[in-house]
Amino acid sequence: MDLGIAGKKAIVCAASKGLGKACATSLAREGADITICARTPETLEATAEEIRALGGGSVNAIACDITSEEGRQMILEACPEPDILVNNAGGPPPGDFRDWDRDDWIKAVDANMLTPIFLIKATVDGMMDRKFGRIVNITSSAVKAPIDILGLSNGARAGLTGFVAGIARKTVRANVTINGILPGPFDTDRLRGNFQANADKLGITVEEFAQQKASGNPAGRFGDPAEFGELCAFVCSAQAGYITGQNLLIDGGGFPGTL
Numbered sequence: 363m364d365l366g367i368a369g370k371k372a373i374v375c376a377a378s379k380g381l382g383k384a385c386a387t388s389l390a391r392e393g394a395d396i397t398i399c400a401r402t403p404e405t406l407e408a409t410a411e412e413i414r415a416l417g418g419g420s421v422n423a424i425a426c427d428i429t430s431e432e433g434r435q436m437i438l439e440a441c442p443e444p445d446i447l448v449n450n451a452g453g454p455p456p457g458d459f460r461d462w463d464r465d466d467w468i469k470a471v472d473a474n475m476l477t478p479i480f481l482i483k484a485t486v487d488g489m490m491d492r493k494f495g496r497i498v499n500i501t502s503s504a505v506k507a508p509i510d511i512l513g514l515s516n517g518a519r520a521g522l523t524g525f526v527a528g529i530a531r532k533t534v535r536a537n538v539t540i541n542g543i544l545p546g547p548f549d550t551d552r553l554r555g556n557f558q559a560n561a562d563k564l565g566i567t568v569e570e571f572a573q574q575k576a577s578g579n580p581a582g583r584f585g586d587p588a589e590f591g592e593l594c595a596f597v598c599s600a601q602a603g604y605i606t607g608q609n610l611l612i613d614g615g616g617f618p619g620t621l
């Protein structure tokens with residue numbers, strides 16, 4: 363299927379690795395001209411080269427911290443009129459809420475709630491004027507089924523999801539959609555990083571713990587980031603103009619509810 367986004371301009375945040383990289387790859391392969399960011403210049407440039415080698419849309423890489431005002435300015439200067447915006451940032455650390463102080467909460471809310479909100483604010487009116495826009499927020503299955511040790515993530519992402527629910531119906535008439543994609547466990551550095559503490563507690567290796575977790579998922583495995591990227595590209599497609607305000611779970615069936 364031709365997704366109808368060749369030549370569209372896309373910002374993909376936090377995209378040198380994992381899910382962001384997969385979204386950037388799928389969009390570029392569809393011919394979108396992408397601007398990607400991450401904080402570590404070496405990894406970012408290596409990813410940009412990898413995606414360029416696919417021969418799709420152009421790739422512009424901006425090394426910045428997307429959770430800072432300065433970082434957001436840098437990416438918006440590089441791509442001032444995006445047609446597609448994929449919001450993403452590193453997730454907050456796991457832990458016990460008793461140990462988190464105000465600074466921990468502000469950091470989580472900044473990264474996983476306010477950063478996407480400010481990027482939406484900066485881009486949505488232009489998209490509406492141009493009568494095309496696709497905004498995807500990478501959140502988490504924790505929005506639907508909270509994960510106890512990820513309280514900072516549960517809280518901050520629920521805030522973003524509530525905000526988006528309110529505006530996604532205000533933009534769709536101008537062919538601008540805003541949706542969340544909620545990953546369950548995907549095989550990325552982030553996922554494996556979270557396993558270390560659990561494996562240590564059980565006295566087993568990260569690989570052993572990972573195998574136990576993967577076999578507990580109805581699919582019997584973790585998600586492949588490429589599967590996430592392809593869903594993201596479809597949600598950003600010309601064909602997806604009637605999907606807005608949705609929270610699309612992609613978790614191998616991990617969430618046990620009927621709906």
Ligand code: NAP
Nearest residue numbers: 376378379380381400401402428452453502547548550552
């Ligand atoms: P990942 O593999 O660790 O990749 C994170 C990417 O974001 C890297 O490219 C990283 O590069 C970049 N990044 C992090 N903080 C940044 C910042 N402040 N500014 C710019 N770039 C930044 O993580 P992932 O698994 O893809 O996760 C992506 C998001 O999905 C996270 O919020 C995570 O919590 C959420 N999520 C993931 C899963 C999963 O199973 N993987 C499940 C649920 C939710 P630099 O470090 O160089 O900046």
